[in-house]
Amino acid sequence: MKQHDLKQENKSLLTVPMGLWALLFVGVALLYILALSFLNRGEGFSAQGPATLDNFAKLASPLYFKALLISLRLAFTTALLCLLIGYPFAYHMARAKPRTRTWLMLLVIIPFWTNALIRIYGWKILFSAGGPINQTLLSMGWIARPLKLLYTDFAVQVGMVYAMIPFMVLPVYSSIERMDWSMVEASRDLGASPFKAFLTVTVPMTLPGIMAGLVLTFIPSIGLFFLSDILGGSNTMLWGNLVNNELLKSRDLPFAASLSVVLLLLTGLVILLYRRVGGKTEEMVF
Amino acid sequence: MAQDNTLMALRGLRKSYDTQDALNGLDLDVYKGEFLTLLGPSGCGKTTTLRIIAGLESPSAGEVYLEGQNITQLPPEKRAVNTVFQNYALFPHMTVEKNIAYGLQMRKVPKAQIAVQVKAMLELVQLKDYGKRLPSQLSGGQRQRVAIARAAILEPKLLLLDEPLGALDLKLRRQMQVELKKMQKQLGITFIYITHDQEEAMNMSDRIALMRDGRFIQLDTPQGLYEHPKSTFAATFIGETNLLSGKASAVKDDEVLLDIGGLSIPCMSSDWIAPGEKLCLCIRSERLHYGPSAPGGKSMLRATLTDSRYAGGERRTTFLLPTGQSMVARHTTEGEELYAPGTELCLWWNQDTAVLVPDEGGQFA
Amino acid sequence: MKKRSAFAPVYLALVLILMYLPILVVVLFSFNGDSSRNAAITFSGFSLQWYAGLFSPEKGYSDALMTSLRIALLSVTVSSVLGTLGAVGMLRKKLKSSLLARAGNATLSLFEQMTMLPIMIPEIILGIAFLALFSALRLPFGELTLVLSHISFCVPYIYITVKSRLSTLDPALNEAARDLGASPVRAFMTVTLPLIAPAVISGSLLAFAMSMDDFVISFFVNGAQTTTLPLKVYSSVKVGVTPSVNALCTVMLGVAFLIVALGQLISAGGARRRKRQDAMIREAT
Numbered sequence: 009m010k011q012h013d014l015k016q017e018n019k020s021l022l023t024v025p026m027g028l029w030a031l032l033f034v035g036v037a038l039l040y041i042l043a044l045s046f047l048n049r050g051e052g053f054s055a056q057g058p059a060t061l062d063n064f065a066k067l068a069s070p071l072y073f074k075a076l077l078i079s080l081r082l083a084f085t086t087a088l089l090c091l092l093i094g095y096p097f098a099y100h101m102a103r104a105k106p107r108t109r110t111w112l113m114l115l116v117i118i119p120f121w122t123n124a125l126i127r128i129y130g131w132k133i134l135f136s137a138g139g140p141i142n143q144t145l146l147s148m149g150w151i152a153r154p155l156k157l158l159y160t161d162f163a164v165q166v167g168m169v170y171a172m173i174p175f176m177v178l179p180v181y182s183s184i185e186r187m188d189w190s191m192v193e194a195s196r197d198l199g200a201s202p203f204k205a206f207l208t209v210t211v212p213m214t215l216p217g218i219m220a221g222l223v224l225t226f227i228p229s230i231g232l233f234f235l236s237d238i239l240g241g242s243n244t245m246l247w248g249n250l251v252n253n254e255l256l257k258s259r260d261l262p263f264a265a266s267l268s269v270v271l272l273l274l275t276g277l278v279i280l281l282y283r284r285v286g287g288k289t290e291e292m293v294f
Numbered sequence: 295m296a297q298d299n300t301l302m303a304l305r306g307l308r309k310s311y312d313t314q315d316a317l318n319g320l321d322l323d324v325y326k327g328e329f330l331t332l333l334g335p336s337g338c339g340k341t342t343t344l345r346i347i348a349g350l351e352s353p354s355a356g357e358v359y360l361e362g363q364n365i366t367q368l369p370p371e372k373r374a375v376n377t378v379f380q381n382y383a384l385f386p387h388m389t390v391e392k393n394i395a396y397g398l399q400m401r402k403v404p405k406a407q408i409a410v411q412v413k414a415m416l417e418l419v420q421l422k423d424y425g426k427r428l429p430s431q432l433s434g435g436q437r438q439r440v441a442i443a444r445a446a447i448l449e450p451k452l453l454l455l456d457e458p459l460g461a462l463d464l465k466l467r468r469q470m471q472v473e474l475k476k477m478q479k480q481l482g483i484t485f486i487y488i489t490h491d492q493e494e495a496m497n498m499s500d501r502i503a504l505m506r507d508g509r510f511i512q513l514d515t516p517q518g519l520y521e522h523p524k525s526t527f528a529a530t531f532i533g534e535t536n537l538l539s540g541k542a543s544a545v546k547d548d549e550v551l552l553d554i555g556g557l558s559i560p561c562m563s564s565d566w567i568a569p570g571e572k573l574c575l576c577i578r579s580e581r582l583h584y585g586p587s588a589p590g591g592k593s594m595l596r597a598t599l600t601d602s603r604y605a606g607g608e609r610r611t612t613f614l615l616p617t618g619q620s621m622v623a624r625h626t627t628e629g630e631e632l633y634a635p636g637t638e639l640c641l642w643w644n645q646d647t648a649v650l651v652p653d654e655g656g657q658f659a
Numbered sequence: 660m661k662k663r664s665a666f667a668p669v670y671l672a673l674v675l676i677l678m679y680l681p682i683l684v685v686v687l688f689s690f691n692g693d694s695s696r697n698a699a700i701t702f703s704g705f706s707l708q709w710y711a712g713l714f715s716p717e718k719g720y721s722d723a724l725m726t727s728l729r730i731a732l733l734s735v736t737v738s739s740v741l742g743t744l745g746a747v748g749m750l751r752k753k754l755k756s757s758l759l760a761r762a763g764n765a766t767l768s769l770f771e772q773m774t775m776l777p778i779m780i781p782e783i784i785l786g787i788a789f790l791a792l793f794s795a796l797r798l799p800f801g802e803l804t805l806v807l808s809h810i811s812f813c814v815p816y817i818y819i820t821v822k823s824r825l826s827t828l829d830p831a832l833n834e835a836a837r838d839l840g841a842s843p844v845r846a847f848m849t850v851t852l853p854l855i856a857p858a859v860i861s862g863s864l865l866a867f868a869m870s871m872d873d874f875v876i877s878f879f880v881n882g883a884q885t886t887t888l889p890l891k892v893y894s895s896v897k898v899g900v901t902p903s904v905n906a907l908c909t910v911m912l913g914v915a916f917l918i919v920a921l922g923q924l925i926s927a928g929g930a931r932r933r934k935r936q937d938a939m940i941r942e943a944t
Contacts, residue, residue, distance in 0.1 A: 020767055027773065031769075034785070097674050100667040115679075122916075123874070127685075230781060264787055386932075386935075387854055396836070396839050
């Protein structure tokens with residue numbers, strides 16, 4: 009009876025290869041590191057029992073806990089700065105003439121598609137003691153000696169915001185573009201000033217984009233270890249750097265796994281929160 | 295599978311979805327070469343029926359027979375049935391020629407022959423020079439003809455058309471109705487046609503299957519359906535009908551007396567009518583006449599004129615009966631006599647133009 | 660609103676300048692005439708010296724480039740098949756609420772979530788997870804592990820673009836093909852596939868760029884003998900000696916720019932065609 013009903017033909021079987029691949033490589037891999045986080049280190053990259061909470065106990069120690077807090081704070085400030093800088097940008101982009109808009113979109117997307125490393129490298133050049141920024145400031149007489157810009161928290165923050173900005177601009181832009189402008193006009197018509205109209209109409213209506221942007225800039229920030237590596241040097245120990253260290257230098261896979269598990273839980277928490285306040289995962293994929 | 299010239303038959307067709315029953319037991323015989331229309335309001339199940347015949351959906355119960363063979367389990371590509379879809383479903387990435395040739399290509403017909411057949415079909419639908427165009431470059435009427443050509447070229451035993459003229463404007467629709475009918479006779483293919491437009495159905499069909507809530511209400515020729523409706527639904531769905539509801543008070547051989555709120559009306563009798571039965575008398579508004587007096591021997595009522603409207607060559611006059619019911623009469627304005635609202639007049643009609651049907655509880659008054 | 664209109668272009672320009680500043684710096688310094696120790700940070704005169712011999716074998720850049728290309732091409736090919744079929748299979752959820760149907764729906768949902776996971780979580784987690792899994796499976800770290808992990812994060816991009824395109828495709832087209840005598844496979848190949856091809860291509864281009872640019876995941880599943888272009892850039896930057904890195908980066912930027920332009924052209928052409936088709940369908944209904 010079910011044979012030829014086009015609505016029910018078993019096309020779903022086509023999804024199986026893709027699904028099985030994901031289950032195997034992504035699902036199993038993640039479950040595996042979850043399991044590893046409860047074990048102790050072994051030879052090379054292996055682990056050995058018995059099951060223990062040692063790794064997590066270690067994480068609770070002041071050293072690691074402080075690193076976690078610093079990483080979270082940095083990710084948080086990154087997301088916020090991205091919002092402050094990116095929202096007006098997206099706003100004006102959405103309000104521009106169609107031709108300008110296409111060009112702007114292209115200009116925003118290009119860096120997004122190019123290698124993050126290259127762009128961070130550019131900042132390294134810019135920030136270095138003999139680099140363009142210092143040279144310009146020196147030659148203009150604004151400073152007497154070169155500023156220490158590289159290998160500072162400041163450099164890392166700038167790099168983070170820089171790397172994450174497209175992830176704020178794009179969802180916010182798509183949200184603003186889909187907005188019904190007649191609402192703003194209606195509020196102006198009813199006597200609101202441009203600023204008031206912006207606060208009371210535009211911002212709430214573009215909230216989905218804002219939330220998506222915040223999530224998209226917050227989550228990756230915690231794991232961008234190469235950024236803090238290049239711009240922050242060995243001084244900066246963010247969560248991502250810790251993971252890297254434990255793996256490469258100490259070769260402690262289970263401990264690195266536990267660090268990852270914490271990060272995964274954090275990510276899950278953020279996504280859960282996002283869904284709770286009404287965010288849809290479709291918004292995140294512009 | 296009673297007669298020799300039965301092309302397709304439906305037996306006990308049922309279809310239910312999670313939340314509703316779309317088809318509630320359909321039985322139908324379709325004869326070779328006929329133009330059969332499935333007519334009914336939206337949601338009555340006509341499209342579902344069509345899709346089941348085409349093989350695009352499977353029934354929950356029942357069978358479909360084509361030339362005596364049970365095709366219920368056959369996938370659509372294996373049935374000698376083709377469909378003209380409601381929004382044409384022309385392949386946007388193929389030219390008109392390629393669209394029309396598609397079915398022949400699927401049958402692995404040699405290229406040279408395909409070219410010949412496509413050319414002939416383009417001529418038939420009067421799109422001779424449009425072969426290389428894309429569907430996006432055609433008008434609505436032209437796309438419609440391509441859709442028909444694409445299906446008809448395969449010479450199916452049965453062609454199904456799902457409200458093909460729905461998207462066209464009135465004038466074009468009328469034109470296409472004539473052309474479609476001509477094409478059907480020319481090609482000799484059996485058509486099953488869907489529409490909710492009763493005028494269209496009356497114009498084109500050999501037979502009409504009136505549907506409601508997944509059931510066939512009446513299966514008849516257009517004339518039969520119009521002149522002899524068997525239900526209030528049939529009477530009101532097609533044309534405009536006045537319904538007088540009452541009870542059969544006296545039943546004689548050739549006459550029934552219908553008691554409506556105290557007034558007694560003589561009607562033509564039918565064998566299924568028993569005394570006390572609740573009935574509706576159906577009188578088409580164009581068959582209802584009025585005047586100061588009725589010619590001798592006609593059924594009549596006295597009523598008060600309440601409204602009179604001019605509608606371009608036609609007049610609609612509304613009357614209020616002493617029983618509280620109202621009736622509408624339509625006639626041409628040529629040689630008419632005008633009466634003021636409030637005038638009491640005689641309403642009369644020819645007894646053989648009025649039909650008695652069971653009273654279904656006043657749903658269609 | 661008048662106030663805003665002066666502010667707007669200024670602000671946009673400012674942010675754009677900041678966004679492109681590092682890129683410009685990298686490109687500029689690749690033309691540095693200075694060949695002293697300060698060449699990486701002090702600019703003096705134009706020269707193409709760093710481009711000469713950029714791809715000579717001893718630098719190792721050409722090897723890295725070839726490896727990256729191989730991996731990207733292989734990964735994108737496999738993921739486009741997986742992702743396209745995956746999207747096609749997700750078309751319609753079964754209407755019946757039988758237990759089997761609901762289990763089927765749940766499985767499909769799980770498949771979708773798992774597939775999308777790589778782009779929702781920080782890459783570093785995925786990198787570690789792959790490292791752990793591959794070492795447990797005793798797989799040799801190198802091109803094999805790189806390809807396996809790249810496929811895993813490329814599939815979602817193609818899946819999303821194809822699924823989105825499929826949702827706008829009129830189901831009647833497939834039905835018409837079947838009605839006219841095409842088997843399910845032939846209907847897919849002659850009607851559905853040509854119409855979703857632009858989406859497959861644009862998704863593949865995106866996935867290609869993601870694979871070529873990937874650093875974090877490749878960092879963890881790499882082997883001693885192999886290196887990809889981004890990894891090579893990283894090690895060069897860490898050592899930080901000559902602007903030949905800049906030259907390399909400039910070339911990479913140029914290629915990325917070309918790919919983006921290509922992608923936009925294709926999607927613009929597809930969008931124009933689709934707008935016409937949609938208008939046609941809307942007219943007919």
